[in-house]
Amino acid sequence: MSEKELKPCPFCGGEAEYKERGNEYSGITETSVMCKKCCTRQIHRWRHYKFRFDFVRKETIDTWNRRADNGK
Numbered sequence: 659m660s661e662k663e664l665k666p667c668p669f670c671g672g673e674a675e676y677k678e679r680g681n682e683y684s685g686i687t688e689t690s691v692m693c694k695k696c697c698t699r700q701i702h703r704w705r706h707y708k709f710r711f712d713f714v715r716k717e718t719i720d721t722w723n724r725r726a727d728n729g730k
């Protein structure tokens with residue numbers, strides 16, 4: 659599985675970090691991107707049974723990267 663690259667934070671240009679956590683029992687997957695510098699956060703919640711991790715990872719990172727592009 660290839661890791662997609664995160665663009666720098668759209669607000670401060672800081673390094674961004676992708677995180678995900680899922681719970682088989684609650685059926686909720688949460689993915690987020692957080693800027694290590696200014697702590698801007700983008701959080702997504704997904705129904706576990708509908709989405710695979712590789713899909714939600716791509717969606718989350720794509721959304722962050724679009725914000726980064728728009729911020730310029």
Ligand SMILES: [Zn+2]
Pocket residue numbers: 667668669670671672693694695696697698
């Ligand atoms: Zn930032």
